Amino acid sequence: MNRSIRWIAPLLLACLILAACGPNRERDEDNQGEGPRASGSAGELDASGQIFAYGVSYETSDEIAQGRIDYFTEEFPDVRVQFSESNFDEQQFLTAARRADVVSVPRERIGSYVASGVLEPLEDCIARSGISLDLYYPASVEQVTVDGSVYGIPLDYVVTNWLIDTDLFEEAGIDPETWDVSDWDAIAEANRALRDVGALVGVDPKVSDEGDRFPMWVRANGGRMISEDGRESLLDTPEVAEALSFVKSIIDDYGGHSNFLDDRGATGDFFSAEQFTEDTEGAFPIQQWYLNVVAGSAPDTNFMAKPFLDRQGNPLTMAEGNAYAIMASSDNKDTACAFITATTSTDAWLRAAEMRQKASEGPQTGTAPANREATERIFAEYVDLSEHPELDAAMQVYLDTLENAFYVPTSPAAEEFRRAWIGAVTSVLNGEAEPEEALRQADEEAQSAIDSAGS
Amino acid sequence: MSSDTAAGRADKVSRWSAAERRTLLWALLFLSPWIVGFVIFTAGPMLWSLWLSFTDYNPLSGQGDFIGLDNYARMLEDRRVGLSLWNTLYFSVLYVPLSVTLGLGLAMLLNGVGGRFAGSFRTAFYLPNVTPAVAVGTLFLLILNNPNGLLNQALAALRLPTPSWLNDPDWIKNGIVLMMLWSIGGTVVILFAALRNVPAELYEAARVDGAGPIQRLLNVTLPMISGAIFFVLVINTVASLQLFSEVYTMFFGQRTGASAAGESSALFYVVYLFRNAFEFLRMGYASALGWLLFVIVVLITFFQFRLSKRFVYYEGE
Structure with a gap:
């Protein structure tokens, strides 16, 4: 119990020392394999020497990252890249930022780092490398565009749709094909009906885990969390309050948030798809990476995907993912530019897909590049789910919605904004506050944070 | 001068x-x-x-301007300062008396254990204190889970209520108190050492005068170890006001196993301070929060020292 704040300073120093001598791995010309070659990806760049990529893993990563990086090191054999071998972490980034050349950052948070002045605008990089941003999904590019300047090259592109346990739905007397997810009353009725037939969780709106999918419910209701330019919080609006009231009503059907969480905790191992194999959970919206979980643990279980819809019945999904950015303090920006453009190129992604195909023993559901051309070619050339029709159909639902994605605009106080609305959602779900009051308070806090961070 | x-x-x-x-x-x-x-x-x-604390220093850019008392004024308007202070004080008020009372009880039990197993018992009591805080937080995510956690399974077996320690805002802080009571080995060791130093003749004299066990505890043991009790009271109070690692691991870390239900109930003061410094990049504001905590700790400790003059007996004074 004697661990106290006075240990933080020496702890930080120790972390610095460990970071300096610790888990970083270098990747140089010892690459193997033969992948497709890019043509002219270096453009006018003079790429050489060494760079440090923070938030990027090689040794400790899967074949997707390794394939893309192998491609880069083949294209630029004289470049040495050092990796942090970690995901992006705000605290670690504070110490790593001063020596990093490249950072992989969640797109939603990029605005905070732009406001801090640590990221380099990429217009020069984009022009000299010869890449076209048209290659990337528009939502991913717009999310990294701040005041007209692009600050990141989108890496991955993850969207969300409904996954449904068809056995449970049939048992509850609901046809999953015709279940209308644009009708919120139908969602609430399905939740109750599924629980009546023994599902621990009928419908999980996925708003309990740090808010998670809440922006989708807001958007489905015609609202927005924040203005397009990220400067105005829109949390205190009727559309947001109505969305919050609705998801709370779903949670209240369980007798409160804690009961819901306890029930959900008992649905089984999420990463073994036990909610489907054990028929413990009816439906929930989730990103497409979860199809890989299903493919790996229960590829022939009975389930289906449905597009998430707004209340008018239009497909609607939320785009998320990381972007590669260049640190303004980098003294090797040409090489950093070569790295972020080459590793997100179509050829790099194809190389990764090829490696995954070789490594995969069971069905594989592809990758999720923000590069549109790469996505189309990977699913045309490398992904074959013909022996697993349910997985194949589900994957197709996700692919069909890639162009219907919105994004939560980044802001100068991205993390404070996120914490403000998560706090409001959680307090309402916990029954500690009414939606309007909680959102008004969150809106004030968020706007204050944005104003002070952006000034 | x-x-x-x-x-x-x-x-x-x-x-x-x-x-x-x-x-x-x-x-x-x-x-x-x-x-x-x-x-x-x-x-x-x-x-x-x-x-x-008088600047708007951004740790990432390394830049900040002097802004006078703005950070301190902001604290008055920031409802999370009040919330986190309330959570922290709630925890301290529960934890400190319980840790001292339970620690004293365990120390007295240890004091009564003789023979070759005495050392093993002392080691067992102290062992949780050498367990890393992150490991403790992770361990208690499993123990306090509802309904599958060890604690609730035991409570269910005894047909007792099984609270949702990690998800119910009314129980989250109580669960954290339970977790921290697991690590009171330090308190036990200090009080045990004090108990060993109480002269045996005092107990004999009290016994001769007809004092029973309760009277001997109240009139001999407690006065004689009041210095040690006061010491652990002060130390545990300060530590409870600075609680961070275990709670951050459980409710706020990147790979937390708990839901966001602890977003408000487990928002302890130092957690909020840490967030401002390292997540919101407001090192100036976090520094001001740190100084407010410093003042609170000094005031509480000063108050405790004032009270100690009436209740604490120091040999030789």
């Missing part, structure tokens, strides 16, 4: 013999590792954070 007094002290130092001056130098030399460490790791950062 008057010039007479200063001159007197200077005169006194100058009257030191060469041997005394040499002793002083040696003493300073031996103390120097601590002095250097104190200046670099405690006094220096404290002064730096005091300066930062």
Whole structure:
């Protein structure tokens, strides 16, 4: 119990020392394999020497990252890249930022780092490398565009749709094909009906885990969390309050948030798809990476995907993912530019897909590049789910919605904004506050944070 | 300080013999590792954070402007300061008396254990204290889980209510108190050492005078170890006000196993301070929060010392 704040300073120093001598791995010309070659990806760049990529893993990563990086090191054999071998972490980034050349950052948070002045605008990089941003999904590019300047090259592109346990739905007397997810009353009725037939969780709106999918419910209701330019919080609006009231009503059907969480905790191992194999959970919206979980643990279980819809019945999904950015303090920006453009190129992604195909023993559901051309070619050339029709159909639902994605605009106080609305959602779900009051308070806090961070 | 007094002290130092001056130098030399460490790791950062508390310093850009008392004024409007202070004080009020009482009970039990197993028991009680805080937090995510956690399974077996320790805002802080009580080995060891120092003849005299076990506890044991009790009271109070690692691991870390239900109930003061410094990049504001906590700790400790004059017995005073 004697661990106290006075240990933080020496702890930080120790972390610095460990970071300096610790888990970083270098990747140089010892690459193997033969992948497709890019043509002219270096453009006018003079790429050489060494760079440090923070938030990027090689040794400790899967074949997707390794394939893309192998491609880069083949294209630029004289470049040495050092990796942090970690995901992006705000605290670690504070110490790593001063020596990093490249950072992989969640797109939603990029605005905070732009406001801090640590990221380099990429217009020069984009022009000299010869890449076209048209290659990337528009939502991913717009999310990294701040005041007209692009600050990141989108890496991955993850969207969300409904996954449904068809056995449970049939048992509850609901046809999953015709279940209308644009009708919120139908969602609430399905939740109750599924629980009546023994599902621990009928419908999980996925708003309990740090808010998670809440922006989708807001958007489905015609609202927005924040203005397009990220400067105005829109949390205190009727559309947001109505969305919050609705998801709370779903949670209240369980007798409160804690009961819901306890029930959900008992649905089984999420990463073994036990909610489907054990028929413990009816439906929930989730990103497409979860199809890989299903493919790996229960590829022939009975389930289906449905597009998430707004209340008018239009497909609607939320785009998320990381972007590669260049640190303004980098003294090797040409090489950093070569790295972020080459590793997100179509050829790099194809190389990764090829490696995954070789490594995969069971069905594989592809990758999720923000590069549109790469996505189309990977699913045309490398992904074959013909022996697993349910997985194949589900994957197709996700692919069909890639162009219907919105994004939560980044802001100068991205993390404070996120914490403000998560706090409001959680307090309402916990029954500690009414939606309007909680959102008004969150809106004030968020706007204050944005104003002070952006000034 | 008057010039007479200063001159007197200077005169006194100058009257030191060469041997005394040499002793002083040696003493300073031996103390120097601590002095250097104190200046670099405690006094220096404290002064730096005091300066930062008057700025809007951004740790990422390394830039900040002087903004006077704005950070302190902001605290008055920030409802999370009040919320986190409330959570922290709630925890302290529950934890500190329980840790001292339970620690004393365990120390008395240990004191009664003799033979070759005595050492093993002492080690067992202290073992949780050498467990890393992150491991403790992770462990208690499993123990406090509802309905599959060890604690609730035991409670269910006894047909007792099974609270949702990790998800119910009314129970989250109580669960954290339980978790921290698991690590009271330090308190137990200190009180156990104090108990061993109570002269046996005092108990014999009390017994001869007809005192029962309760009277001996109240009139002999507690007065004789009141210094140690006061010490653990102060230390545990300060530590409880600075609770961070376990709670952050459980409810706020990147790979937390708990839901966001603890977003408000488990928002302890130092967690909020940490978030401002390292997540919101508001190091100036976080420094101001740190100084508010410092003032609160000093005030509470001062109050405890004032009270101690009435309740604490020091041999030789």
